[in-house]
Amino acid sequence: xxxxxxxxxxxxxxxxxxxxxxxxxxxxxxxxxxxxxxxxxxxxxxxxxxxxxxxxxxxxxxxxxxxxxxxxxxxxxxxxxxxxxxxx
Amino acid sequence: xxxxxxxxxxxxxxxxxxxxxxxxxxxxxxxxxxxxxxxxxxxxxxxxxxxxxxxxxxxxxxxxxxxxxxxxxxxxxxxxxxxxxxxxxxxxxxxxxxxxxxxxxxxxxxxxxxxxxxxxxxxxxxxxxxxxxxxxxxxxxxxxxxxxxxxxxxxxxxxxxxxxxxxxxxxxxxxxxxxxxxxxxxxxxx
Numbered sequence: 001x002x003x004x005x006x007x008x009x010x011x012x013x014x015x016x017x018x019x020x021x022x023x024x025x026x027x028x029x030x031x032x033x034x035x036x037x038x039x040x041x042x043x044x045x046x047x048x049x050x051x052x053x054x055x056x057x058x059x060x061x062x063x064x065x066x067x068x069x070x071x072x073x074x075x076x077x078x079x080x081x082x083x084x085x086x087x088x
Numbered sequence: 089x090x091x092x093x094x095x096x097x098x099x100x101x102x103x104x105x106x107x108x109x110x111x112x113x114x115x116x117x118x119x120x121x122x123x124x125x126x127x128x129x130x131x132x133x134x135x136x137x138x139x140x141x142x143x144x145x146x147x148x149x150x151x152x153x154x155x156x157x158x159x160x161x162x163x164x165x166x167x168x169x170x171x172x173x174x175x176x177x178x179x180x181x182x183x184x185x186x187x188x189x190x191x192x193x194x195x196x197x198x199x200x201x202x203x204x205x206x207x208x209x210x211x212x213x214x215x216x217x218x219x220x221x222x223x224x225x226x227x228x229x230x231x232x233x234x235x236x237x238x239x240x241x242x243x244x245x246x247x248x249x250x251x252x253x254x255x256x257x258x259x260x261x262x263x264x265x266x267x268x269x270x271x272x273x274x275x276x277x278x
Contacts, residue, residue, distance in 0.1 A: 002167055004180045007217055011184050014212040020195050027192070027199055030206055 101166045102268065105135035105259055106142035111155035115272040119161065119264070129205045129221050129260040133267065135161060137172075137222075137257035147278050157275040163259065164266040168220040172257050181221075184208055209262070219263040224255045 107119045119133040127134065136142040139158070146156030171178045188204050199207070209215040237248040261267060 002169065002177070002217065004176060007214055008180065008184065010214060010217075011187065011208060011212045015187060015191060018191065023191055024195060024197065026207065026211055027197060027203060030203060030210075 101164065102162055103137075103165050103259070104160060104162055105137055106139050106273075107133065107135050107159040107161060107270075108142045108146045108150055109157055109159070110150045110153045111157040111275040112153055115157055115275070116159070118270055119159065119261070119267055121264075127260070128201060128258070129223060130202050130209070132220070132260040132262045133264060135163065135259045135261065137259065138254075141256050141258075143276070146276065151278045155275055155277055158273045160269075160271045160273050161267050162269045163220075163261065164268055165220070165222070165259075167218060167266070168222055168259065169218050170222045172222045172224045172255065184212075215262060219266045220259055220261040222257065222259045224257045 109116060109120055119135070121131055121133045123131050136145065142158045146158060150156035169177050169181060171181045185201075185204050185208075188207050189199070192199050205221070209218070235251075235253070237250045239246050239248050241247045
């Protein structure tokens with residue numbers, strides 16, 4: 001069971017300590033990482049991700065992903081853009 | 089008088105869901121995570137709730153080898169955020185997304201849904217608690233609707249619009265340890 005109250009408290013605490021600069025910096029950094037990720041071919045990724053993703057992209061940070069990306073293949077998720085609110 | 093009270097189902101602790109991949113001559117033994125830029129909720133293993141959608145995805149988007157394979161998994165969902173069937177989870181999800189979005193709005197920036205989710209997972213530390221997210225949209229292919237489109241407007245300018253009544257539900261798994269089983273079902277031509 002998820003403790004939603006505790007999870008919400010985590011989010012609120014994070015946002016409370018956020019500054020405009022830190023928020024923008026986080027987003028820019030995330031986009032840079034994602035852009036780098038997309039620049040590799042499938043073959044290159046297969047080689048790179050023989051090590052956990054965090055050791056490739058974020059050696060000095062807490063782990064970004066729980067996975068050991070030992071096998072990577074594109075084209076797994078829908079290409080549709082998606083609204084996070086359920087349409088009435 | 090007959091008791092017509094509706095009993096809502098208890099949140100399940102596991103679900104059977106479906107994973108689609110290209111078929112490259114032999115079946116894979118584990119789900120493959122995606123890193124695709126347009127993956128709704130970021131890097132993770134994506135599963136379909138409905139077998140029909142797993143096949144539709146194979147036919148439309150797993151065409152490189154001319155064949156696709158569908159796999160069935162039993163997945164532990166006790167720590168999955170269920171934004172589709174669990175109202176409390178859905179409202180929690182909306183609140184968190186809207187809060188982060190509001191912060192970015194103040195700065196004149198617009199993050200994507202994937203970026204908002206990454207913020208919640210990585211910056212707020214929810215990745216340690218939430219092992220996956222059950223999520224939905226509507227099938228984009230109107231032909232799967234099985235019903236006639238709605239017609240509206242005045243003759244001769246009658247317009248039609250499909251309303252797809254069935255949700256297309258997906259699960260993104262962030263922690264592969266919750267995938268209890270992984271079984272090949274079929275390999276089909278696209």
